[in-house]
Amino acid sequence: xxxxxxxxxxxxxxGISQSHIKGVNRLQAFENHLFSAGRDGIVxxxxxxxxxxxxxxxxxxxxxxDIQIDATLGLLFSSSYDSTxxxxxxxxxxxxxxxxxxxxxxxxYIQTLKYIPSQRILYxxxxxxxxxxxxxxxxxxxxxxxxxxxxGNSIWCIDADETGELIGMTFSNNTPKIxxxxxxxxxxxxxxxxxxxxxxxxxxxxRNCLTAGADKTIKLWDIGTHKxxxxxxxxxxxxNALKMDWNTGTIFSGDRHGDVFKTEIISKTSEKVIxxxxxxxxxLGINSDIWISDTNGDIKTIQSAETKTIKSLPHINKFEVxxxxxxxxxxxxxGTVQTWNILTGESEKTENTxxxxxxxxxxxxxxxSWFSVKIHLGSLMxxxxxxxSHMAEEDYNGKLINYGSVFMKRVFHHWLLKEExxxxxxxxxxxxxxxxxxxxxxxxxxxxLILIQIAENIIESIYRCPINRLDTxxxxxxxxxxxxxxxxxxxxxx
Amino acid sequence: MGGTGPSKIEKDFEQCGxxxxxRYLGFENKDNICYANSVLQALYFCxxxxxxxxxxxxxxxDTVMSQLQELYITMITSKRxxxxxxxxxxxxxCKVLNELFDNDDHHDSHEFLxxxxxxxxxxxxxQGSQSWVQQLFEGKFTTQTKCLCCQNVTHRDEVFxxxxxxxxxxxxxxxxxxxxxxxxxxSGADKFYCETCACKQEAQTRTLIKDPPNILICHLKxxxxxxxxxxxxxLSYRVAFPSQLRLNNTVDNCPEKLxxxxxxxxxxxxxxxxxxxxxxxxxxxxxxxxxxxxVEKVDEALxxxxxxSSKEIGSVPCGYILFYRATF
Numbered sequence: 061x062x063x064x065x066x067x068x069x070x071x072x073x074x075g076i077s078q079s080h081i082k083g084v085n086r087l088q089a090f091e092n093h094l095f096s097a098g099r100d101g102i103v104x105x106x107x108x109x110x111x112x113x114x115x116x117x118x119x120x121x122x123x124x125x126d127i128q129i130d131a132t133l134g135l136l137f138s139s140s141y142d143s144t145x146x147x148x149x150x151x152x153x154x155x156x157x158x159x160x161x162x163x164x165x166x167x168x169y170i171q172t173l174k175y176i177p178s179q180r181i182l183y184x185x186x187x188x189x190x191x192x193x194x195x196x197x198x199x200x201x202x203x204x205x206x207x208x209x210x211x212g213n214s215i216w217c218i219d220a221d222e223t224g225e226l227i228g229m230t231f232s233n234n235t236p237k238i239x240x241x242x243x244x245x246x247x248x249x250x251x252x253x254x255x256x257x258x259x260x261x262x263x264x265x266x267r268n269c270l271t272a273g274a275d276k277t278i279k280l281w282d283i284g285t286h287k288x289x290x291x292x293x294x295x296x297x298x299x300n301a302l303k304m305d306w307n308t309g310t311i312f313s314g315d316r317h318g319d320v321f322k323t324e325i326i327s328k329t330s331e332k333v334i335x336x337x338x339x340x341x342x343x344l345g346i347n348s349d350i351w352i353s354d355t356n357g358d359i360k361t362i363q364s365a366e367t368k369t370i371k372s373l374p375h376i377n378k379f380e381v382x383x384x385x386x387x388x389x390x391x392x393x394x395g396t397v398q399t400w401n402i403l404t405g406e407s408e409k410t411e412n413t414x415x416x417x418x419x420x421x422x423x424x425x426x427x428x429s430w431f432s433v434k435i436h437l438g439s440l441m442x443x444x445x446x447x448x449s450h451m452a453e454e455d456y457n458g459k460l461i462n463y464g465s466v467f468m469k470r471v472f473h474h475w476l477l478k479e480e481x482x483x484x485x486x487x488x489x490x491x492x493x494x495x496x497x498x499x500x501x502x503x504x505x506x507x508x509l510i511l512i513q514i515a516e517n518i519i520e521s522i523y524r525c526p527i528n529r530l531d532t533x534x535x536x537x538x539x540x541x542x543x544x545x546x547x548x549x550x551x552x553x554x
Numbered sequence: 555m556g557g558t559g560p561s562k563i564e565k566d567f568e569q570c571g572x573x574x575x576x577r578y579l580g581f582e583n584k585d586n587i588c589y590a591n592s593v594l595q596a597l598y599f600c601x602x603x604x605x606x607x608x609x610x611x612x613x614x615x616d617t618v619m620s621q622l623q624e625l626y627i628t629m630i631t632s633k634r635x636x637x638x639x640x641x642x643x644x645x646x647x648c649k650v651l652n653e654l655f656d657n658d659d660h661h662d663s664h665e666f667l668x669x670x671x672x673x674x675x676x677x678x679x680x681q682g683s684q685s686w687v688q689q690l691f692e693g694k695f696t697t698q699t700k701c702l703c704c705q706n707v708t709h710r711d712e713v714f715x716x717x718x719x720x721x722x723x724x725x726x727x728x729x730x731x732x733x734x735x736x737x738x739x740x741s742g743a744d745k746f747y748c749e750t751c752a753c754k755q756e757a758q759t760r761t762l763i764k765d766p767p768n769i770l771i772c773h774l775k776x777x778x779x780x781x782x783x784x785x786x787x788x789l790s791y792r793v794a795f796p797s798q799l800r801l802n803n804t805v806d807n808c809p810e811k812l813x814x815x816x817x818x819x820x821x822x823x824x825x826x827x828x829x830x831x832x833x834x835x836x837x838x839x840x841x842x843x844x845x846x847x848x849v850e851k852v853d854e855a856l857x858x859x860x861x862x863s864s865k866e867i868g869s870v871p872c873g874y875i876l877f878y879r880a881t882f
Binding site for chain 2: 168212214232339377434436
């Protein structure tokens with residue numbers, strides 16, 4: 061019997077910003093649109109020419125690792141470390157769209173996606189050591205097959221030839237493999253890299269492939285003979301971004317140091333085109349323009365010697381919870397220090413140093429922990445579970461204040477109003493049940509509620525909704541019993 | 555013992571026509587203390603250890619240090635070059651301080667060795683003296699962890715007094731050291747929390763020696779708990795160890811040290827609850843075997859015979875704890 065639990069998280073992020081905060085893992089282009097997959101969990105769509113933001117695809121609760129596009133059907137696929145793949149329609153008129161499908165089959169971070177348009181097949185691979193093949197022809201009945209279980213090697217990158225017959229994969233080791241899907245799953249080992257092989261690109265005709273990795277080299281292979289045709293030693297650091305134009309024989313590559321090179325295979329000449337301040341995560345060549353994304357969240361393009369940037373916003377990279385468990389102090393990538401009042405959701409910038417701010421808000425008395433903090437999305441995310449959310453209490457003028465109770469009442473304020481209205485309609489003579497209804501709204505309503513069902517450390521399902529829409533969302537699942545106890549308990553009448 | 559006529563060790567030296575270069579005294583064993591006797595002999599033949607201990611000014615007689623010093627001084631100043639000593643006083647003190655040893659049971663020689671070294675270190679520091687025990691035996695290793703996503707490496711240093719090495723059939727100290735420092739991947743449920751990425755990531759980690767000690771103690775993990783049999787079993791695998799050793803698992807700019815084997819504690823028998831320990835030491839170019847009260851000179855070739863056996867379980871004599879001294 062699996063132990064299941066339902067945890068609540070609240071993402072302290074107000075709305076969707078125009079640019080990314082934190083790194084951008086992947087860039088894709090389609091017609092005159094640029095798509096970017098962010099470590100803030102959001103995929104953004106920009107106009108390629110004006111760099112204005114067009115849409116935001118906000119659903120994932122961890123980094124978005126890859127994006128693929130079905131041009132014909134107007135579909136966008138996004139994979140995430142939250143172990144789900146979201147399918148989006150590109151034709152929505154809303155600015156912030158919801159996915160039309162979410163597929164949950166992986167049990168750990170999904171690292172990479174590859175879509176084969178001719179077959180309408182999507183491949184996904186990740187850190188649960190599996191490669192899954194999804195049939196996207198019928199969106200209402202997406203069939204999947206676990207193609208491969210790698211026995212303990214995470215899948216880092218997948219690519220395929222035009223027909224989808226040959227699948228190239230890199231893992232957490234030095235040896236990429238090519239899998240022939242036609243035969244009895246024959247594998248070819250590409251031996252040559254002396255450190256982590258991170259990226260692989262297969263030529264559309266399936267005759268050659270390009271790999272690159274931590275040994276700072278880029279290698280061009282002949283798939284038939286499994287041999288390296290050419291090894292390029294141009295980078296001074298791990299090559300983490302790779303793209304190839306097979307028509308012109310041009311390689312675009314970016315490394316951890318921030319250097320981006322353009323290499324012509326035939327003449328074997330390389331040219332450094334960008335010296336970026338931060339490690340480069342992805343690179344794109346569109347016509348004669350080069351686009352890059354980096355770990356700071358910036359998206360840059362060089363167009364006829366001119367650099368244009370979609371500048372990122374700062375992200376939180378340091379936090380400390382004060383001893384009274386009512387305040388959190390954060391510092392972001394620009395050095396700005398902020399104080400957060402957890403119970404009201406308010407935040408304020410301060411001129412104090414980080415340490416001064418912590419001391420100022422500490423009360424010298426330790427209160428039990430009633431939440432845990434995550435900052436992987438670059439914003440503050442608080443996680444609550446049944447085991448400790450009720451633990452923090454305070455005696456306030458003779459009244460017992462339970463922090464978890466106060467907080468949850470504020471999160472579910474609108475939902476409670478609606479519930480109370482239904483109750484009163486059914487029981488007209490009953491007194492008001494909870495006094496929270498006398499309170500006004502709080503800043504917490506600006507934020508996002510996430511409800512996760514977990515079975516033995518594996519995420520089974522995710523529900524998310526902006527808190528100010530909880531009363532109108534039809535898909536709101538049952539509120540976990542432990543949360544209801546916190547909200548309705550007569551102990552906490554205040 | 556004190557019997558009439560020359561002892562075995564005297565006969566051995568007579569045969570080569572040599573004088574005994576120093577005193578070789580056995581220890582009596584009436585209550586299964588071979589696990590301790592072998593340790594005390596091995597440490598006695600560690601020249602630096604003997605020298606520092608004998609010359610140490612000791613504040614309190616109520617210490618293991620003072621009892622051990624008395625024992626070693628008695629040994630050095632003994633009128634006869636051979637014979638049998640009693641380690642009663644040292645053992646009484648040990649048994650009072652550590653109730654684990656306060657009985658007639660067999661014990662793990664390595665457990666006693668590590669406890670003794672740490673105890674001496676504590677006693678030296680408690681009386682305000684510099685701990686030469688730490689200077690002799692302490693080394694440092696560093697664990698490097700590389701996040702596979704951002705590729706940043708974090709380091710964590712730790713000190714050690716000995717190295718405990720896993721054993722496999724037909725391996726060697728060198729291959730065990732290499733395996734000690736193998737790259738391990740942290741993935742799945744054991745992902746590493748990377749501060750730079752601010753989330754859990756796959757990582758590769760390895761432990762390398764950063765500061766090799768002056769006296770290197772290599773402990774072979776021959777006692778393994780078997781879930782099936784619900785007790786400890788002895789792995790008698792053949793593990794080859796050289797008389798001269800250069801560490802192959804150090805960080806890049808580590809000071810190079812060449813080590814020479816000077817003592818080995820050997821275990822015979824099927825398991826540590828039913829077995830026997832003896833010490834083989836190198837003294838003035840000769841190898842001497844101390845089997846409690848029985849002392850004899852042995853051929854260097856004997857070392858090879860205590861590597862272990864070709865079977866996993868067995869009673870053959872196996873090298874268990876190796877003592878190496880750094881020569882410069």
